[in-house]
Amino acid sequence: MRKITFQRKEAKSLKKNINRTAVLFLLPSCLILLIFTILPSIGALIISFTKWDMITPMEYTGLANYEKILQDISFKESLINTFKYVIGFVPINVIFSLIIALVLTEKWLKGKDFFRVVFYIPVIVSAVAVSMIWKWIYNPAYGLLNQIIGLFGFPRQFWIEDSNLAMPSLILMTIWQTFGYNVVLFISGLLSIPDLYYEAAEVDGANKLQRLYKITIPLLAPTTLFVVITTVITSFQVFDQVLVLGDASGPPRALMVVVYYLYKIGFGSFKLGYASTIGIVLFMIILLVSIIQFRFFHKEA
Amino acid sequence: MTKEKNTAKSSLSGSKLFIYATLIGLSIFTIFPFFWAILTSFKTEQQALVSPPIWWLDEWHIENYNQALTIFPFGRFYLNTIIFSVVSTVGRLFTSLLAGYVLAKFNFRAKKLIFILIISTMMIPYWINIVPIYFMLSKIKWIDTYLGLIVPQLAHPLGIFLIRQYLTSIPNDYIDSGRIDGAGEWSILWRIIFPQCLPVMATLSIYFFVASWNSFMWPLIVTRSEEMRTITVGLALLSGSPQRTQYPLQMAAATIGMIPPIIIFLFLQKYLTKGFILSGLKG
Numbered sequence: 001m002r003k004i005t006f007q008r009k010e011a012k013s014l015k016k017n018i019n020r021t022a023v024l025f026l027l028p029s030c031l032i033l034l035i036f037t038i039l040p041s042i043g044a045l046i047i048s049f050t051k052w053d054m055i056t057p058m059e060y061t062g063l064a065n066y067e068k069i070l071q072d073i074s075f076k077e078s079l080i081n082t083f084k085y086v087i088g089f090v091p092i093n094v095i096f097s098l099i100i101a102l103v104l105t106e107k108w109l110k111g112k113d114f115f116r117v118v119f120y121i122p123v124i125v126s127a128v129a130v131s132m133i134w135k136w137i138y139n140p141a142y143g144l145l146n147q148i149i150g151l152f153g154f155p156r157q158f159w160i161e162d163s164n165l166a167m168p169s170l171i172l173m174t175i176w177q178t179f180g181y182n183v184v185l186f187i188s189g190l191l192s193i194p195d196l197y198y199e200a201a202e203v204d205g206a207n208k209l210q211r212l213y214k215i216t217i218p219l220l221a222p223t224t225l226f227v228v229i230t231t232v233i234t235s236f237q238v239f240d241q242v243l244v245l246g247d248a249s250g251p252p253r254a255l256m257v258v259v260y261y262l263y264k265i266g267f268g269s270f271k272l273g274y275a276s277t278i279g280i281v282l283f284m285i286i287l288l289v290s291i292i293q294f295r296f297f298h299k300e301a
Numbered sequence: 302m303t304k305e306k307n308t309a310k311s312s313l314s315g316s317k318l319f320i321y322a323t324l325i326g327l328s329i330f331t332i333f334p335f336f337w338a339i340l341t342s343f344k345t346e347q348q349a350l351v352s353p354p355i356w357w358l359d360e361w362h363i364e365n366y367n368q369a370l371t372i373f374p375f376g377r378f379y380l381n382t383i384i385f386s387v388v389s390t391v392g393r394l395f396t397s398l399l400a401g402y403v404l405a406k407f408n409f410r411a412k413k414l415i416f417i418l419i420i421s422t423m424m425i426p427y428w429i430n431i432v433p434i435y436f437m438l439s440k441i442k443w444i445d446t447y448l449g450l451i452v453p454q455l456a457h458p459l460g461i462f463l464i465r466q467y468l469t470s471i472p473n474d475y476i477d478s479g480r481i482d483g484a485g486e487w488s489i490l491w492r493i494i495f496p497q498c499l500p501v502m503a504t505l506s507i508y509f510f511v512a513s514w515n516s517f518m519w520p521l522i523v524t525r526s527e528e529m530r531t532i533t534v535g536l537a538l539l540s541g542s543p544q545r546t547q548y549p550l551q552m553a554a555a556t557i558g559m560i561p562p563i564i565i566f567l568f569l570q571k572y573l574t575k576g577f578i579l580s581g582l583k584g
Contacts, residue, residue: 030415136552240533
């Protein structure tokens with residue numbers, strides 16, 4: 001009897017000890033995420049209803065900023081540019097990465113690791129350094145690209161400065177930089193499909209194309225969903241490249257994207273209330289687009 | 302019959318050849334801009350601005366590197382970037398290990414709620430927070446300090462999530478036997494949990510290190526003076542400076558900025574390119 005109570009007591013103190021440990025171990029992460037992520041996002045929502053320059057006191061203006069954003073032509077333009085970028089960038093990036101991943105998972109292929117590593121190198125380099133390099137490649141007078149197309153008799157182009165070519169130039173550069181990342185994700189998705197399915201299909205006499213459509217693509221759907229959604233989300237946030245490709249006065253008009261516009265309004269003109277409104281609106285748009293994609297993929301599956 | 306077989310075989314190897322050629326072509330396309338940047342960085346300005354371009358140099362000019370280091374204090378930028386990347390990576394790993402362990406192996410009320418809250422912070426884009434954080438940091442005088450640069454980066458939901466996922470797949474026996482032996486939670490963490498987590502922590506450490514090294518908007522906003530800038534901000538300053546048309550100089554600076562992540566990656570690439578991040582997300 002004495003022994004049992006002793007054990008129970010000990011168990012109780014152990015449990016108390018464990019609970020204290022749990023709190024203690026969770027505290028650093030939770031505090032930092034609370035103070036530097038959760039509270040600021042609530043703050044941003046509140047600030048988006050105000051007029052504020054950080055010096056004079058904050059002034060509550062209700063929905064004024066949201067009414068303003070609906071009529072803001074510059075915002076509309078930046079939003080259209082951002083959509084152009086997303087629509088141009090994501091499908092090419094995803095399809096191209098998928099094709100390369102399919103090739104790199106072919107059994108007979110030699111040097112798989114080599115190619116995978118090579119394609120990943122630009123991913124590891126900062127967007128800032130990459131943009132500096134491509135700004136030089138795109139240089140109208142002496143850039144490599146004009147020299148190369150000149151060999152084929154094409155006239156000199158102004159790439160970044162040309163309002164029609166600026167966006168395709170940005171898209172080409174970011175696809176070059178980031179496709180290796182999605183290749184790696186697709187490879188790991190493809191390798192997780194059991195060989196069994198392919199063997200069975202082969203026995204049934206399915207050809208390569210049939211196997212691709214009937215086995216690979218449906219079974220890869222979770223990976224594809226993940227890749228598409230993350231690629232869309234990150235491409236809505238394009239910023240670094242645009243800042244570097246521009247000159248001292250900012251990016252060319254065709255490359256003015258929403259996050260850069262937010263940065264300009266917030267930290268160039270110190271209209272912090274309105275900058276927060278832009279942030280909240282962009283966040284809602286990204287959320288909406290993500291939900292639509294989820295729905296779409298669910299229907300497909 | 303034999304003839305048919307032969308053509309089938311040769312057309313097959315033909316398509317294989319085509320695939321190899323395409324992959325090699327794509328590899329060259331991937332590497333070439335780097336080669337071009339590094340080559341340019343060793344040219345004089347006159348050599349860079351000729352047509353057709355010079356493909357190989359008899360004399361490699363390191364003056365551009367010297368000039369890059371004198372126009373802006375790139376040595377200082379390096380130091381700042383190293384401090385920022387190393388401290389925030391180690392900090393994130395540490396806080397993620399603690400929280401991931403608790404969320405995987407402890408039972409208490411509100412555990413699920415805390416977990417969901419942590420994961421949902423992944424949805425919040427950083428730029429939505431920059432205005433309030435900037436205000437907060439300037440209130441406590443942390444703008445333009447290492448504290449302001451690093452402390453907000455010391456926790457990361459992806460780290461917590463991956464370590465938690467990883468640990469849930471590990472049996473409890475080790476922990477229980479440790480507890481029966483009377484080991485404290487702290488020593489269980491370091492002697493039992495930490496060694497188990499090494500593979501996932503290796504992946505996370507490279508991921509975090511490279512992400513910090515390359516991050517741009519955050520140091521751009523939190524730092525102000527030249528002594529506090531990081532490499533990426535320094536590069537952007539240089540690319541917007543009056544020297545922006547001195548391309549050999551620009552390429553020298555870009556090379557300085559991109560070498561460390563590339564070297565680290567080439568040594569530790571298997572931890573990143575095996576798709577660890579995704580396998581954790583699926584589990």
